[in-house]
Amino acid sequence: MAPNDGTKTSLADAAANNDAHAALLAVSTTASPSDVKKGMIFNCIVSEFFAQGFPAIITETARIVWSTIDDDVIILLGNGITNCITARGFTCPALAPPFQNLKNMGQVTVVRDLVTALAALVRP
Amino acid sequence: MRALLIVPIALLAAAPSALAQCKNILQGLSPTQVTMALCPGTTAPAVGQTLSIEAGGGQFQVTVATADPFLGQTVVNSAVVDAGKSQENLLLLSGINTATVKFDSTSISVAVQPADPLAARNSMHYHWAIGPATKGDSDGDSFGGTDPNAPPPTDANGAIRLRYAGDYARGGVFGFKQRSLWQTSAGLAIDTTDQDAPDFIDNNSASLGVNLTNLSFGRLWMHGKAGVQGKVQKAVHHDTQNVDGTLTVSGWVPVLRSFTLFSKNGEFIAAPLSFSASYGYRNHHDAGESYNGRVFDASVNYNLFLFDQYSATLTGTWTVSDLTNRPATTPRTQKMFKATVAYLANPQSGFKVLTSFESGSAGVMLKEVRQYFVGIAVSRLNLGGKGGG
Numbered sequence: 104m105a106p107n108d109g110t111k112t113s114l115a116d117a118a119a120n121n122d123a124h125a126a127l128l129a130v131s132t133t134a135s136p137s138d139v140k141k142g143m144i145f146n147c148i149v150s151e152f153f154a155q156g157f158p159a160i161i162t163e164t165a166r167i168v169w170s171t172i173d174d175d176v177i178i179l180l181g182n183g184i185t186n187c188i189t190a191r192g193f194t195c196p197a198l199a200p201p202f203q204n205l206k207n208m209g210q211v212t213v214v215r216d217l218v219t220a221l222a223a224l225v226r227p
Numbered sequence: 228m229r230a231l232l233i234v235p236i237a238l239l240a241a242a243p244s245a246l247a248q249c250k251n252i253l254q255g256l257s258p259t260q261v262t263m264a265l266c267p268g269t270t271a272p273a274v275g276q277t278l279s280i281e282a283g284g285g286q287f288q289v290t291v292a293t294a295d296p297f298l299g300q301t302v303v304n305s306a307v308v309d310a311g312k313s314q315e316n317l318l319l320l321s322g323i324n325t326a327t328v329k330f331d332s333t334s335i336s337v338a339v340q341p342a343d344p345l346a347a348r349n350s351m352h353y354h355w356a357i358g359p360a361t362k363g364d365s366d367g368d369s370f371g372g373t374d375p376n377a378p379p380p381t382d383a384n385g386a387i388r389l390r391y392a393g394d395y396a397r398g399g400v401f402g403f404k405q406r407s408l409w410q411t412s413a414g415l416a417i418d419t420t421d422q423d424a425p426d427f428i429d430n431n432s433a434s435l436g437v438n439l440t441n442l443s444f445g446r447l448w449m450h451g452k453a454g455v456q457g458k459v460q461k462a463v464h465h466d467t468q469n470v471d472g473t474l475t476v477s478g479w480v481p482v483l484r485s486f487t488l489f490s491k492n493g494e495f496i497a498a499p500l501s502f503s504a505s506y507g508y509r510n511h512h513d514a515g516e517s518y519n520g521r522v523f524d525a526s527v528n529y530n531l532f533l534f535d536q537y538s539a540t541l542t543g544t545w546t547v548s549d550l551t552n553r554p555a556t557t558p559r560t561q562k563m564f565k566a567t568v569a570y571l572a573n574p575q576s577g578f579k580v581l582t583s584f585e586s587g588s589a590g591v592m593l594k595e596v597r598q599y600f601v602g603i604a605v606s607r608l609n610l611g612g613k614g615g616g
Contacts, residue, residue, distance in 0.1 A: 125575075138470055143367070152496065153450070155450075156446065156449040156450065156479050156481035156498075156499060157481070157496055157497075157498070157499070158481075158484040158485065158494075158496065158499070159485075160496060161494075162493060164492060164493030165493045165494050165495070165496050166492075166493055166494070166495050166496065167495075167496045167497075168495050168496065168497040168532075168538070168577075168578070169577075170578065171485070171497040171498040171530055172497075172498055173450065173498070175313055175440075175441075175450065176450055176498075177341060178341060181509070182252075182256065182300055182342075184249075185256060194390070196260075196262040196293065196302050196303075196304035196543050197254045197255075197256035197262035197304075198259065199254050199256075199340055200253065200262055200263060200264035200340055200362035201252075201256050201264040201297050201298070201300050201302050202301075202541070203250075203264070203340060204249050204250065204252060204264050204266065205298065207248055207249055207250055208248070208575075208576070209576060209577025209578065210298070210299075210574060210575055210576070211491070211495070211571060211574040211577055211578070212298065212574065212575050213574070216298070217298070220297050220298050223295050223296070223297070223298075224293070224295050224297060224302055224304075226293065
């Protein structure tokens with residue numbers, strides 16, 4: 104069995120002992136503050152896009168086609184995601200201006216890339 | 228002859244910048260926070276720097292808190308220096324379209340985005356395109372023939388097609404009740420060619436209306452508008468026109484979502500089916516005669532995505548003209564269908580229109596047409612289906 108002191112056994116040892124729990128721990132990593140922030144940002148994106156009438160975003164590989172979105176909906180999306188992130192104790196700039204430019208430039212953005220880019224804007 | 232060639236070439240060269248253009252944009256989301264999105268090539272201020280924002284006949288100062296890259300732009304977040312005047316600052320940014328940001332010796336012109344979603348009704352945007360047009364082909368011979376791989380037919384006459392669509396919207400009713408749900412809107416649409424023959428499309432209109440905005444009914448109807456509108460449709464090359472006074476309704480239907488088919492790299496998230504409809508009174512003028520009666524007009528727009536790199540935008544228009552003494556040449560019911568296919572070569576530059584096909588008639592057109600429009604991005608076509616970035 105895996106030790107209870109929080110240390111990990113190696114994957115080889117876990118396999119030798121036929122210990123699935125220890126094997127899972129051996130290949131896992133601890134969630135970082137960055138992961139928590141990205142998870143929060145992803146949840147805010149999912150909830151705000153759905154609230155504005157878009158289909159549910161299931162995975163981070165989904166791609167947003169900004170050019171199909173009306174300007175007033177762009178503002179609602181930007182303000183909604185900013186307010187969602189701010190309500191969770193983070194500082195976030197207004198997102199409607201950069202979202203509007205993604206539309207102006209006709210870009211298609213993978214949700215994972217959007218989350219990563221937003222994580223760099225959000226403090227702490 | 229040389230002059231005739233130069234003009235279309237110059238317009239074609241200018242078209243990409245009109246379709247995809249980054250703008251410096253500023254928004255005062257809260258009384259103490261001002262955010263800017265700056266385009267590539269624009270000098271960005273440093274963190275801690277004080278900026279002077281001139282807007283609406285006044286000015287105020289902000290201090291840059293963060294300046295970070297964001298998907299090709301720079302997002303500058305700043306805090307108002309004199310928090311005691313923050314409400315006054317927000318009023319300076321209310322209802323204006325542009326402002327000027329100054330720091331050191333740099334001066335940046337920025338577009339101002341409304342802060343309040345309910346005030347997001349001050350807008351102006353347009354797009355246009357120009358390219359070769361093929362002559363109408365009512366029996367459809369130009370589609371396929373014996374060789375399904377044959378290229379779209381070329382036009383021996385060198386016909387040029389011009390399309391323009393512009394919309395203007397302002398909160399309130401002609402300048403009054405600006406903090407309400409009311410909105411005044413105007414639109415101009417041109418879709419014509421340089422040919423007089425009736426086989427070519429010639430559908431142009433101008434409109435002015437007053438609407439209630441931001442209406443919704445769950446996921447059946449969102450971002451809805453309802454109101455009254457006056458509209459003039461006129462053919463440039465023929466003596467025919469419509470003048471309408473109508474009730475209008477439009478919006479999104481989220482339950483009819485966009486779909487992505489046969490994709491391996493994740494679905495596309497796009498606007499659902501959108502629609503607009505109107506019902507009212509029409510005065511129809513054709514070849515020196517006038518007719519009056521009721522009219523109904525509806526159009527829908529739907530986005531479909533295929534194979535990771537293709538989009539198909541489907542547009543349908545249905546018109547019923549129940550005019551008294553309607554001449555035999557004026558159809559009671561008209562239907563127009565359009566399919567636009569675009570290709571995603573590079574996500575940073577987005578979908579580029581490859582071609583479009585439309586069939587039917589709409590507006591003041593008396594004869595059905597069936598024709599191709601070959602877009603400016605045809606050179607990006609990847610027949611192997613594996614390209615793109």
